[in-house]
Every structure is written in C-alpha cells, then in structure tokens.
Amino acid sequence: MSNHTLPGTGRKLTLIVLGLAALITTMLCAFTLPSLHSGPHSVPLGVTGPEQFTKALREGIDGDAWDVRLYPTPAALQAAVKDQDIAGGLAVTADHVVVYTATAGGPSAAGALAALGDGVAAQHTTRASLHDLAPFTEDDPRGAGMTAALLPMIFGGIFPALVLGSAFPGHRGLRTRITGAILFSLVAGAAIAAVLQFATHSIDGNYWLTALGLILGTAALSTTILGLQAVLGMAGFALGGALMMLLGNPLSGLATGPHWLPAGWAALGQLLPPGASGSLLRANAFFDGSGAGRPALVLLLWVGTGIALALFADRRGGRPAAVHSEAAAP
Template sequence: MSNPTQPATGRKLTLVVLGLAALITTMLCAFALPSLHSGPHRVPIGVTGPEETRKAVRESTDGDAWDVRLYPTAAALQTAVKHRDIAGGLAVSAHDVDVYTATAGGPSATSALTALGDSIAAQHTTRATVHDLVPFTADDPRGAGLTAALLPMIFGGIFPALILGSIFPGHRGLRTRIAGALLFSLVAGAAIAAVLQFATHSVDGNYWLTALGLILGTAALSTTLLGLQALLGMAGFALGGALMMLLGNPLSGLATGPHWLPAGWATLGQLLPPGASGSLLRANAFFDSSGAGLPALTLAIWVGIGVALALLADRRGRRPAATARSAR
C-alpha cells in the first residue's frame, strides 16, 4: 500500500530545493552583477572657471559617468561639496586645475575625479592640485572603520530577533521582544558609535548625532526582522535575513559611495536599511548631517514597517486566545 504522505513530502522537498537554488542565484547576482558593472554612474560634479572653459569641460565629460554642473566661483563649488550637493569638482583656469574632493563621501569617486582632473590638466599643459575638503580621519585615512561598521549593524538586527525569539517565544513574549529589540538598538548604536569615535578614531563628528543615526539604523534592522519573524515564523526571519545580508550588504555602497553602483542597484541599496544606515552614518560623521534627511526617513519607515508587522502578528495571536476563552 502506498503512503499518502509521500507525494506531499516530495512536493515540499522540491519547493525547498528550488527555493534554496533561487536564494543562491540571488546571492550571486547581488554580489557579482553590481561589481561587474561598477564605476562612475552619473556622479554629480561641479566645474567653475572662465565660461568657455567651463562649457568645454562640460561638453567633454558630461555623459553616463558624470553629471556636470556649473558653478560661478570656486567658493560656491567648495560649499556644494561640503553640503553633499556634488561629489567633488574642478576649478579650471588658464594656468592650473584645482580638484576639490570629499574622500569621506566616496573614495572611488574621489579617485576617478582626481584622474579626470589630471587628464584635463594635461590638456592645458599644466598640473592638477587636489584639495580633499572632507577627508577621512588621520587615524583611519582609508575609512576602514566606517566600512567595517556595516556588518555589526546587520548582525545587530539578526541576533536580537533570533535570540529574543528563543528566550521569549510565542504570542505572550511578542511585546517583550519588541521592547527588547528597541532597547538593544539604543545600547548597541551608542556602543558602535563610541568604538568608531573613541577607540578606532574612524569618525570625528558629533558623537550624539552619530549615535542617534546608528541607533535608528539598528532599530530598523532589528524591528523589521522581528516583525517578519512574528508574522511568518522562521520563514519570515530567513527572508528578512537574506534580504538584509545578501542584497542590503553588497548594495549599500558604504565602501565606495552609492554613485559607484549602477543606477537601479544603487537606488535599491539606498532604500534598504543597510544602505540607508551607511548613508546616515556618513552624513552625520563627516558632513555635519548634510544629506541625512532622506536616509533617516527611510530608516524610520522601516522601523514603522517592523512594528506594524509585529502588531499585526499580536492582533492575530489574540484571536485564538479570545476564541478559547469564549469556548469555555
């Protein structure tokens, strides 16, 4: 006699195998495709100088790689760089070329802009002088600490959902898990900011602003994963973890700057918590919070989504309890 559970087991096994294969394929695409197509993609830069020179530089550089904007003076160009309106710029005259960069805003774009300045200077038979307006700190000139901060933030979202879920399981422990995730975000964000600022000296901005950004980023990751876990179980936790780690991490642009990724990938990365957290950290740590509004709003929305999912799971969990009480 045939076992009726065998077909169901076979279908379940097939779905699991296909799902894992899709996950591995997605991981490959997320890590490989952006790297294969990395490079300057419409990087906003400014140009100032005599009108004819500005137009000539704009015509020779404006395209898929650069988004060239004209500025009346070098001072206006420098202000735009410091306010993150542009990634850098060129001040071109008949005798020299000044390259204004912001390495802390994107090391890869800085290198490409420096090479562009050298090329234009060669055309004018002169030399380019580089001015790094927003560098990394002297103790961490390559920004290694800033790049390394992303993984602790991602794991700071994964671990609370996993550990709190095992210690305070079920519907009764849901509100405790939410409170625990928010409390953990507060402590972890402040701790990561302290390490970056006082231990590794990787950032030198306002500590409290940096800490608030990291708290918000950690809260966005932890509440989202917790909400998915509460609503969909371990399948939701696995989905959220894969989304943050396999897509959010490589698409964050924290190491290179978002302009180094293809436009679609860059946009997706900045809409996910890891990318928004990295952008907010960069803005608070090096640019006096210039450009912090959009990533902060993005993270706040993710926190709202996570809490809403948890509240939905809480409401759904109350129905069986109410039904059981009324049946007595």
C-alpha cells in the first residue's frame, strides 16, 4: 500500500511546489516589471496653435512617450481632455504656452505634461501657464483616498467567496452564495462611495453614479471568484484571488493612470476587474461619466462570466441528483 501511496504523494507535492513557484514568479513579474519600465508610453497629447509651431512641436516630441494629436482650437482641445480622449494638451502661440492637464485622470502623466510645457516654453523663450481641467478635490489633492479604495474593492471580491462558501457550502448553497455576493456588492459599493465622497471628501461628482460604478466593480470581482470556486473548488478560489490581487492590483494603474505602464501591461490591467473598476471610478467621480463606457462593459462581461460559471457548476452538480431520482422512481 505504501508503495502506491508514496509516488502519488510525491507527484502531488511536486505539482504544489511548482504551482506555488509559478505563482510567486508571476507575482514578482507583475509587481516589478511594470515599475521598472514605468513612464509615459504613447500618452495621448493634444496640440493646437499656428501650423509653424505645432509642426515643429510634433517633430520634436518623443513619439514613444507621446501620441500627439492636432486640434483646431483651444476649446476643442479642452473638450477632448474633459471627455478623456486625451490626457492633456498644449495650446501654443507666439508668446505663450497654455498647458491643460487632468490630474485626476493620471497624476504621473499630468506631471510629465507640465514639465513638457515648461520645456516647450523655454525653447520658444516664452512663458507657460498651467490649467488643471480635472483636479483632485481640495481635501485630497493627491487622490490618496481614491487610490486606497482599490484594495478594499479587491478584498470585497475575495471575502464573500470565502465567507459565503463556509456558511453555505456545497452545491445546495451555490445559488445562495451568488445571491449573497450580489447583495453584498450593492451594500459595499454604496458604502465605499459614501466614505470617499462624504467622509474623506476624496471624490466629487454624482454620488449615485459613482456608487453604481463601484457596485458593478465589486460584483465583477465577487461573482468571478465565486464562479471559479464553484467550478474548480479551492483551486478556483486561489486562481481568482491571485488573478485579482497579484495581477489586477499592480496593473490597475489607479495611482498613476494607465498610460504610465508599458503598453502591453496597461492593456492587460484595463481588461481585469481592478483596472476597469479604477477607470470607471475615475470617470464617474471626476469626468461626469465621460470614458465610462469601456470599463463598464469590461466589468459587465466579468459579471456575466462569473454567473455563467456558477450556472454551469449548478447544472453539473444537479445532474447526478436528477439521474438518481429518476432511477429511484420505479
């Protein structure tokens, strides 16, 4: 008996060790590689002014760092910033450079844009003025509260799967777990929005719109983890938690803005629930919902995926009971 048991134990131990090593390696890559290569990466930048100035400016700006787009008037450029089509812009005249930023859309990009504007003004021996079209609130000028909200949102996806899974285990409790996760998302999203807007004064905007976005973000996190747990058991729970915490957290770009990460990492981060939740929060809290469509769609897809996995597990788990009932009926 021991001869058969030990090889099986060895294989299981090997798989666990290799899996944990792969997990640590992935975590290391997700946290360190984007940080090592952080900086402006094709940041969308608007430029307006006389052709001789804009042409020279476009040729002189680093193409890898900035994606320069021309606008006919300063008003059009400002509208593009407020709609989150661009991160900021420069309005250049013969004796003045006006720098338009949106700090709440990406603090790091806004700082780099301000420095770029000073450099352009120095080249033209003129002056630069800065206009922040989407600043953080006066009570939280660095956006610390909004950045700190990401971890509670991630844990808000992990804890329901853990607690509800213990309180309502097995196939019979599956639908109760999904219902509980959705109810929890409603309460938690509204509570997080209330704390950020009324307690810490970290965000502005329509409270209900912001709360709706946070509810959707929390639901995407919790239903995805519950769905994976329903299909794969504890392995699914571990996979979901690692996906949200070890990849989604460092790649969310909530603290810096997504354009501060390398292109591939930034794109991946915005397709994961933490990154999409952060972008939706930013759009609703500081841009009146402009730019909210894409992250909202990403989160809806994650919610649908989580519920679909749960329904699949529910159908698969109910099938043996139905077959048994039919066999016992005669």
